[in-house]
Amino acid sequence: MDIPVENTSPPVRRAALVFIFITLLIDILSFGLIIPVLPHLIKNFVGGDTSLAAWWYMAFAVVFMAMQFVFTPVQGALADRFGRRPIILASNLGLGLDFLMMALVNTLPLLFIGRVISGITSASFSASNAYVADVTPPEKRAQAFGVLGIAFGVGFVIAPVIGGLLGEIHPRLPFWAAVFMCLTNFCYGLFVLPESLTPDKRSARFDWAHANPFGALKLLSRYPQVLGLVGVVALIALAHMVYPTTFVLYADYRFGWGPRMVGITLGLVGILSAIVQGGLIKPIVGKLGERRALLFGLACGMLGFTLYALAPTGYWFWAAMPIATFWGVAQPAAQAMMSHLVDPREQGRLQGAVASVSSIAGIVGALLFPSTLALVSGSHDHGIWAGATFFIAASILGCALLFAWYLSAHLPDAVTAATKLEPGPDITEEIAASTSELRAPVREGESLP
Numbered sequence: 001m002d003i004p005v006e007n008t009s010p011p012v013r014r015a016a017l018v019f020i021f022i023t024l025l026i027d028i029l030s031f032g033l034i035i036p037v038l039p040h041l042i043k044n045f046v047g048g049d050t051s052l053a054a055w056w057y058m059a060f061a062v063v064f065m066a067m068q069f070v071f072t073p074v075q076g077a078l079a080d081r082f083g084r085r086p087i088i089l090a091s092n093l094g095l096g097l098d099f100l101m102m103a104l105v106n107t108l109p110l111l112f113i114g115r116v117i118s119g120i121t122s123a124s125f126s127a128s129n130a131y132v133a134d135v136t137p138p139e140k141r142a143q144a145f146g147v148l149g150i151a152f153g154v155g156f157v158i159a160p161v162i163g164g165l166l167g168e169i170h171p172r173l174p175f176w177a178a179v180f181m182c183l184t185n186f187c188y189g190l191f192v193l194p195e196s197l198t199p200d201k202r203s204a205r206f207d208w209a210h211a212n213p214f215g216a217l218k219l220l221s222r223y224p225q226v227l228g229l230v231g232v233v234a235l236i237a238l239a240h241m242v243y244p245t246t247f248v249l250y251a252d253y254r255f256g257w258g259p260r261m262v263g264i265t266l267g268l269v270g271i272l273s274a275i276v277q278g279g280l281i282k283p284i285v286g287k288l289g290e291r292r293a294l295l296f297g298l299a300c301g302m303l304g305f306t307l308y309a310l311a312p313t314g315y316w317f318w319a320a321m322p323i324a325t326f327w328g329v330a331q332p333a334a335q336a337m338m339s340h341l342v343d344p345r346e347q348g349r350l351q352g353a354v355a356s357v358s359s360i361a362g363i364v365g366a367l368l369f370p371s372t373l374a375l376v377s378g379s380h381d382h383g384i385w386a387g388a389t390f391f392i393a394a395s396i397l398g399c400a401l402l403f404a405w406y407l408s409a410h411l412p413d414a415v416t417a418a419t420k421l422e423p424g425p426d427i428t429e430e431i432a433a434s435t436s437e438l439r440a441p442v443r444e445g446e447s448l449p
Contacts, residue, residue: 016135017144019193020128023088024151026185027122030099030178032159037167037174044171045108056108060115061245061366067119069359072126076349079127080203084134085195087127089186094121096182103175126351133339133347134196141339145332146281150274157270201345220353228407229338230357232294235400236331237358239301241365242393246373253377254386255314268318272325277332284329285336291408294333298401301327305394309387327397334404368392 042056079087098121102114129145136144166173220227251257251265285293304324311317335354342350369389376388385391 016194019189020131021151023185024128024148025155026181028152028155029159030181032156033163033174033178037163037171041171062363064115064119065359065362067116069356071120072355073353076126076351079130080349083195083197084127084131085193089189091121092182092186096179099175099178099182103172126355129351130347131196138340141336143282145335146277149277149328154270154274157266203345223341226338226341229334230354232400232404233334233354234357234361235396238361238365239393239396241362242369242389245366245369246389250373268321272321273328276325276328281329281332290333290337293329294404297327297330298397298404302394302397302401305390309390
């Protein structure tokens, strides 16, 4: 059933955006649910050896991001050829079946294979981003991408807490919860989600030369300005890896925080991120424009990470959080700027290329930040260099800021000028309102007016 969406009227566009938001939120929740239990499960498989479990866990992280790097452009090219809807639904179904496998296996190699499949099927993010670009007017794309950022923030804050509670009941229960979420989301999308890419806007054929990760990057060679912005996004993704790879261990080493304080801190980060990406992106982009919003976000991130590195106590770390949180403006602004510069028929390939580059950055970050923390913590130095990981992240964002400043100065005025947002309800209000407007399932032949 292929239901084209065209020219997005507000009610149906809201319903489509709600589904994409829920899709990403459930995907993030399903991944986040297993965060507290996967390391312990691996440790049990290796006989309780913490050191060996740590090496296996790093291998799991690297292979997961490597699979995303390889298969995200494939899904992006397929989304450009066949539409966004079938790719998103197939990813939801595949992810649910993968978590089912991980819930049942009893050997480490099979669990590792499950993680490989997770990396492959989690590549739906590029199709979701392309969907948003399809159904959102250009002047509202930065805000719409910011709303998707809320899904990431909320998911990664709530899910580990829920996963930890379920894991106390049974170590496999979080995997079963993830299975239920993914398959429920698949069924919901099967009957509700319309197609956003009409046949006349699709690629003429699927080309493996463009679908492989390096071939997908060739798309960027035709858009040199986009290539530069993708480089900025890659630096943002690299700096972001300091959080998932080292934060828990860093907080324990530097401040003596246990799980409770780490959970409180992550909760505060999630709340602040929701405020910035859900409520403040619209006025910030409306006032500054996408170019200046990008620079503003990068500058806040660089300053915030520097303050993190210098924080002598946890209270000082908390004080820096409101500043650092504003770096969440940067990525949606960059995504919106790129979407203006690429042909609508290549939005899926663009998002696939962006995700591939971000996956490379993730692999580098998974190796860079833990090894840095290991060296610093091994020296038992609680002085200024104890925050070396955040100093490195701040330096990376500083490079991104300089690069973005140079690039944006040479972009067309239509892209860098202040975005004039139309009066009326914003994207977040539309999404909130639309939960009561999700009508009966969209039927074959229907389209957005």
